[in-house]
Amino acid sequence: MTTDRVATEQQPGTARNVSERESREVAEAARQAEWTRPSFAKKLYLGDFDLSLIHPHPRAAAADSARGEEFLARLAAYCETLDGLLIEREDRIPDEYLRGFAELGVFGIKIPTEYGGLGLSMLDYGRALMLVASVHPSVSALVSAHQSIGVPEPVKMFGTDDQKQRFLPRCAAGAVTAFLLTEPDVGSDPARMASTATPTEDGTAYLLDGVKLWTTNGVIAELVVVMARVPEHEGGRGGISAFVVEADSPGVTVENRNSFMGLRGIENGVTRFHQVRVPVENRLGREGDGLRIALTTLNTGRLSLPAICTAAAKWCLKIAREWSAERVQWGRPVGKHAAVAEKISFIAATTFALEAVFDLSARLADAGSKDIRIEAALAKLWASEMAWRIADELVQIRGGRGYETADSAAARGERAVPAEQLLRDLRINRIFEGSTEIMHLLIAREAVDAHLSAAGDLASADAGLQAKARAAVSASGFYAKWLPQLAVGKGTVPRSYGEFGPLAKHLRYVERSSRKLARQTFYGMGRWQAKLEYRQGFLARIVDIGAELFAMAASCSQAETLRVSDSARGETAYQLAEVFCEQARLRVDHLFEQLWSNTDDSDRRLAQQVLDGDYSWLEDGIVDQSEGTGPWIAQWQPGASAAEDVSRRYR
Numbered sequence: 001m002t003t004d005r006v007a008t009e010q011q012p013g014t015a016r017n018v019s020e021r022e023s024r025e026v027a028e029a030a031r032q033a034e035w036t037r038p039s040f041a042k043k044l045y046l047g048d049f050d051l052s053l054i055h056p057h058p059r060a061a062a063a064d065s066a067r068g069e070e071f072l073a074r075l076a077a078y079c080e081t082l083d084g085l086l087i088e089r090e091d092r093i094p095d096e097y098l099r100g101f102a103e104l105g106v107f108g109i110k111i112p113t114e115y116g117g118l119g120l121s122m123l124d125y126g127r128a129l130m131l132v133a134s135v136h137p138s139v140s141a142l143v144s145a146h147q148s149i150g151v152p153e154p155v156k157m158f159g160t161d162d163q164k165q166r167f168l169p170r171c172a173a174g175a176v177t178a179f180l181l182t183e184p185d186v187g188s189d190p191a192r193m194a195s196t197a198t199p200t201e202d203g204t205a206y207l208l209d210g211v212k213l214w215t216t217n218g219v220i221a222e223l224v225v226v227m228a229r230v231p232e233h234e235g236g237r238g239g240i241s242a243f244v245v246e247a248d249s250p251g252v253t254v255e256n257r258n259s260f261m262g263l264r265g266i267e268n269g270v271t272r273f274h275q276v277r278v279p280v281e282n283r284l285g286r287e288g289d290g291l292r293i294a295l296t297t298l299n300t301g302r303l304s305l306p307a308i309c310t311a312a313a314k315w316c317l318k319i320a321r322e323w324s325a326e327r328v329q330w331g332r333p334v335g336k337h338a339a340v341a342e343k344i345s346f347i348a349a350t351t352f353a354l355e356a357v358f359d360l361s362a363r364l365a366d367a368g369s370k371d372i373r374i375e376a377a378l379a380k381l382w383a384s385e386m387a388w389r390i391a392d393e394l395v396q397i398r399g400g401r402g403y404e405t406a407d408s409a410a411a412r413g414e415r416a417v418p419a420e421q422l423l424r425d426l427r428i429n430r431i432f433e434g435s436t437e438i439m440h441l442l443i444a445r446e447a448v449d450a451h452l453s454a455a456g457d458l459a460s461a462d463a464g465l466q467a468k469a470r471a472a473v474s475a476s477g478f479y480a481k482w483l484p485q486l487a488v489g490k491g492t493v494p495r496s497y498g499e500f501g502p503l504a505k506h507l508r509y510v511e512r513s514s515r516k517l518a519r520q521t522f523y524g525m526g527r528w529q530a531k532l533e534y535r536q537g538f539l540a541r542i543v544d545i546g547a548e549l550f551a552m553a554a555s556c557s558q559a560e561t562l563r564v565s566d567s568a569r570g571e572t573a574y575q576l577a578e579v580f581c582e583q584a585r586l587r588v589d590h591l592f593e594q595l596w597s598n599t600d601d602s603d604r605r606l607a608q609q610v611l612d613g614d615y616s617w618l619e620d621g622i623v624d625q626s627e628g629t630g631p632w633i634a635q636w637q638p639g640a641s642a643a644e645d646v647s648r649r650y651r
Contacts, residue, residue, distance in 0.1 A: 035371055036371070037369060037370055037371040038050075038053055038370055038371065039053075039370060039371040039372070039373070039374055039375070040053040040054050040364075040370065040375065040550075040553075041374035041375045041378055041546065041550055042371070042374050042446065042447070042449075044514050044517075044546055044549060044550065044553075045374075045447035045448075045514075045517060045518065045521065045542075045546050046450055046482075046518050047485065047486045047489075047514050047515040047516075047517065047518030047519070048485075048514070049489070049490075049491070049510055049511040049514040049515075049553075051497070051507065051553065051557075053370060054360055054364070054553060054554070054557055055553075055557040055560070055561075056557070056560075056561060057359070057360060057363050057557060057558075057561050058363045058364065058366065058367035058369075059363075060121055060123065060363075060366060064120075064121060067118075067120065068120050068121060068123070068124035068127075071104075071105070071109075071118060071120060071124065071128070072124065072127055072128060072131065074104060075104055075106065075128055075131050075132075076131055078100055078101075078104060079131050079132060079134070079135050082097055082135045082136075084134075084135045084136035084418075085406055085407065085416060085418070087135075087136040087138060087139070087264065087265040088136065088264050088265070088406075088407075088418065088421060089407065090265075091259070091264045091265060092265055093136070093138060093139060093142065093265045093267075095650040095651075097139070098142075098174070098176075098650045098651070099174070099650065099651060101132075101139075101143070101174075102173065102174030102651070105117070105118045105172070106128065106132070106143060107143070107146060107147065107171060107172060107173070107174050107175070107176070108147075108152070108168075108171060108172025108173070109124065109125045109128055109147060110122070110125050110147055110152065110153070110156075111147075111152050111156065111168050111171060111172045112156070112168075115164060115165070115168035115169050115172060116168070116169040116172040116173060117152075117168065117171075117172040118172075121362070121366045122300065122303060122362040122363075122365045122366050123359065123362040123363055123366055125147070125304075125307075125362075126303060126304065126306070126307030126310075126358055126362050127307070128143075129143060129144060129304055129307040129308055129311070130307050130308070130310060130311035130314070131311075133307075133308045133311040133312065134311050134314075134315060136265060137262070137263055137308065137312070137422075137425040137426070138263045138264060138265030138266045138425075139265070140304075140307075140308045140311070141216060141263055141266050141308075142176070142216075142217055142266070142267065144301075144304035144305075144308070145178060145179065145216040145217045146171070146176055146177050146178070146217055147171075147304075148297075148300070148301035148302075148303075148304040149179040149225075149294075149297055149298065149301045149433070150171075150176075150177035150178055150179050150217065150221075150223075150224075150225060151167055151171055151177035151223045151224070151225055151244055152167075152168060152171045152172075152177065153297050153300070153301060154225055154242060154284055154293050154294075154297045155167050155168060155171075155244065155284065156168065157293075157296065157297065158242075158284050158285045158289075158293050158296075159284060162281065163244065163281070163282075163284070167223060167244060170222070170223065171223070174651055175222040175223055176217050176220050176221050176222060176267075176650070177217065177221055177222065177223045177224060177225070178215050178216060178217035178218045178221040178223075178224045178225070179215075179216075179224070179225050179294075180212040180215050180218065180224050180225065180226045180227065180271060181212070181227045181294060182212060182213050182214050182215075183195060183210065183211060183212060183213055184211060184213050184633055184634050184635070184636060185633050185635075190227070190240060190291055193227065193228070193229050193240060194210060194229075195208070195209065195210025195211070195212065195226070195227070195228040195229065195273070196208070196209050196210060196228055196229050196230070196231065197209075197226075197228040197229070197230050197241060197243060197278065198230070198231060199230065199231075199233050199236065200277075203235070203280070204279065204280055205277050205278055205279050205280060206228075206230065206243065206277075206278045206280070206283070207275050207276065207277060207278075208226065208228055208243065208245065208251075208273045208275075208276040208277075208278050209273055209274060209275060209276075209638050210228060210272075210273050211255075211270065211271070211272050211273070211636040212226065212270070212271045212273075213270055214258065214268055214270075215254075215268060215269050215270070215271045216266060216267070216268045217267055217268075218247075218254055218267065218268065218269040218270075218271045218647075219254055219257050219267035219268065219269040219646060219647055219648065220267045220647070220648055220649060220650055221247045221267075221647075222246070222247050222248070222649065223244060223245070223246060223247060224244075224245050224247055224271070225242055225243070225244055225245075225284070226242070226243050226245050226273070226278075227240055227241070227242055227290045227291070227294060228240070228241060228243065228273075228290075229241075230287050230288070236287045237286075237287050237288050238287055238288060239287055239288025239289075239290070240288065240290040240291050241283060241284075241285075241286075241287045241288060241289065241290040242283070242284040242285065242289065242290040242293045242294065243278050243282050243283050243284065244282045244284065245273075245276065245278055245282065247647065249276050249277065249278075250276070250277075251273060251274040251275050251276040251277075251640070252271065252272070252273055252276055253271070253272045253274070253641035253643060253645045253647075254269045254270070254271050254645055254646050254647035255269070255270045255271070255272055255641055255643040255644075255645075255646070256269055256270040256643070256646065257269050257646050258270065260428070261424050261427065262421070262423075262424030262425040262426070262427055262428060263424075263425055263428060269646065269647070272636070272641045272643075274638070274639060274640045274641060298376075298433060298434070299372065299373045299376050299377075300365050300372070300376060301433065302376045302377060302379065302380040302433050302434070303358070303361055303362055303365060303376050303379060303380070305379075305380045305383060305384055305429050305432060305433060306354065306357055306358040306361065306379040306380060306383035307358050307362075308429065309354055309358075309383040309384055309386070309387035309426070309429060310351070310354045310355045310358050310383070310387075312387050312390070312391060312422055312425075312426055313347070313350065313351040313354050313355075313386075313387055313390050314351055314355075315422070316347055316351070316390050316391055316393075316394040316419075316422070317347050317348055317351045317390075319394060319398075319417055319419065320335075320343070320344055320347050320393075320394055320397050321335075321344070323397065323398060323417075324340055324344060324397060334397070340397055343393045343396065343397055344397070345579060345583075346389075346390070346393060346583065347390050347393055347394065348576060348579075349576055349577075349579040349580035349583055350386050350389075350390060350580060350583075351390070352555060352558070352573070352576035352577060352580060353386075353551045353552075353554070353555045353577075353580045353584075354383055354386060354387065355558070356551070356554040356555045356557070356558035356559075356577075357378075357379050357382065357383060357550070357551050357554045357555075358379065358383070359554075359558060360375075360554040360557060360558065361375050361376060361379045361554075373446065374443060374446050374447070375550070377434075377439055377442060377443050377446075378443060378543075378546065378547045378550050379550075380433060380434070380439065381436060381439040381440070381443065381543070381547055382547040382548070382550070382551055383429075384426075384429035384430045384432075384436070385430060385436060387426050387429065388423075388426050388427065388429070388430060391419070391422050391423045391426050392423060394419050394422070394423075395419050395420060395423055398417070398419050401414070401417070401419075402419045402420060403420055404420065405418070405420060405421070406418035406421065437536075437540075439543075440536065440539060440540040440543045440544075441536065441539065443543045443546075444539035444540070444542060444543050447521070447542065447543065447546065448521060448525065448532070448539075451521065451522065451525045479522070483519075483522070486515045486518055486519050487515075489511050489512065489515055490508065490511050491507075491508040491509065491510070491511030491512035491513075491514075491515070492508075492512065493508075494508075496508055496511070499560070500556055500559075500560055501574065502574065502578055503556045503559060503560070503574065503577055503578060503581065506552055506556060506577075506578070506581035506582075506585070507552075507553065507556055509552075509581075509585060510549045510552050510553050510556075513545070513549055513588060513592075514549060516592065517542065517545050517546060517549070520542070520592070520595055521542055524538055524539075524542070524595075535600070537598060537600040537603075538595060538600070541591045541594055541595050542595070544591055545588055545591045545592065548584045548587055548588045548591070549588065551580075551584060552580070552581050552584050552585075555576075555577040555580050555581065556577055556581070558573065558577065559573040559574045559576070559577035
């Protein structure tokens with residue numbers, strides 16, 4: 001039975017039954033495979049540390065910067081009037097808060113001025129997210145889901161002139177939007193998507209059917225971008241396609257408002273579509289372009305998370321500093337004890353690096369002269385992991401008060417510090433817009449792209465021996481030229497990067513490590529060939545090494561930029577960057593060691609035995625109260641909704 005035939009035989013309400021090969025092919029087809037602009041991170045993984053691609057930072061025009069500063073000043077003043085603890089208690093962002101943001105133009109920060117938006121940069125957008133996130137992270141989640149991946153970005157990038165005129169002014173004026181991809185049984189594997197958009201007989205519209213899960217902003221959205229599969233039909237190629245849908249269309253029902261461990265206030269729901277008529281004029285791009293549109297949108301959309309993580313880190317640093325100077329134990333402020341001082345150092349140095357990574361990535365996105373798909377993904381991956389560690393360290397520094405809620409502390413007459421809330425709120429960032437595990441695979445695919453292209457059939461599990469032999473001859477030409485370039489570089493020259501003063505040695509380390517990383521990737525490619533994609537532990541460490549090197553380079557560049565532009569901060573910026581680089585080097589060295597000395601094989605064997613039930617006896621002696629409460633994954637049946645519509649509008 002062919003894969004195509006298997007894919008068509010699915011039960012209503014279940015994901016499509018597809019093979020592993022088809023899943024890979026669908027994902028691969030959606031990739032933007034061509035590299036027409038230089039990429040700092042891509043070259044970094046290939047052993048070519050080209051600092052000129054990121055330093056000095058691209059700078060915005062003075063007039064654009066002034067407009068951004070004026071808006072941010074007004075936004076900061078408004079945020080000072082809002083109560084984040086009220087959002088936490090009521091599990092909802094008050095409508096009047098949202099109306100205030102709309103009046104300021106927050107929902108149209110990046111929308112061009114000709115469509116009623118503010119037309120500001122990615123850098124200013126990120127700084128705005130930092131401000132609203134410091135009120136409550138659910139506010140930044142709402143704004144970023146609307147503007148980073150909701151209707152404005154894909155319409156701005158892929159919409160027709162008519163679509164831009166119809167939708168962008170509404171978005172800028174405050175029409176909240178959402179992006180709907182995930183389904184109850186479909187997450188990062190879109191080949192299994194069950195939602196369909198069937199062309200009408202007259203060809204003027206599509207009939208949309210399906211259920212979408214975890215629709216951030218879906219509860220209050222006026223417009224949504226929906227991904228659905230169009231069947232092959234006469235006059236159209238079909239495939240996963242993107243549609244802009246009016247949320248109040250007949251047949252659209254928000255069946256549930258979901259609740260989570262954090263982000264209380266987020267308007268996240270389950271949305272059902274039953275025979276929803278969507279005009280052809282609302283399709284973005286061509287049929288089959290949906291995943292490409294989604295992935296391209298995410299290239300810059302992912303930069304919202306580093307901004308939000310930076311805001312969290314800045315707040316953690318402030319609280320850690322003030323508390324550690326105030327709290328006295330054993331005759332000294334706790335911050336003067338080495339165990340706590342180490343944590344404060346990590347928080348401060350990493351906060352500097354987080355801002356440097358965001359600042360650099362946003363400026364690269366604004367400049368538009370570089371390909372930043374890997375940089376944006378690295379920034380999201382690294383920032384979400386490091387911010388989580390920072391929040392965890394703050395809870396530890398605060399001790400019992402770190403575990404206590406802000407309202408409880410206030411009831412006792414103490415300062416209402418929501419440290420435990422921040423830890424809960426930040427946890428989702430390691431899952432949002434691609435989990436850490438998925439990001440490792442996506443970045444690894446881009447990082448080894450040159451190797452896969454050179455290897456050809458050597459990297460194909462389906463190729464025969466003759467094809468592999470021909471590929472080996474072809475690949476030898478690429479590697480004969482490439483490998484010698486990895487032997488020496490500026491990192492071995494003692495005076496290289498001298499303009500960076502005490503940070504020069506760290507940039508030399510980055511350069512040497514870049515070449516080492518490329519060699520290790522080559523060794524892995526040679527050892528496992530087509531099976532490299534299954535060595536996910538190895539690939540994850542390769543990616544993490546590159547992420548740390550990217551953060552080190554960004555930090556050194558940021559410190560030097562500040563030294564030149566702001567002498568008052570320059571010296572302290574250098575100190576922060578140097579400590580961060582020292583800490584990052586230890587992590588990189590450890591990751592290099594783990595590439596070849598690890599427990600990956602035994603972990604896989606043990607995991608398989610666990611899945612086979614060999615150790616189920618280890619679970620004896622407990623009561624699982626989730627037993628019998630429902631299936632692991634709820635199935636949906638096509639048809640009209642039987643649930644009450646819980647959607648609402650704030651305006």
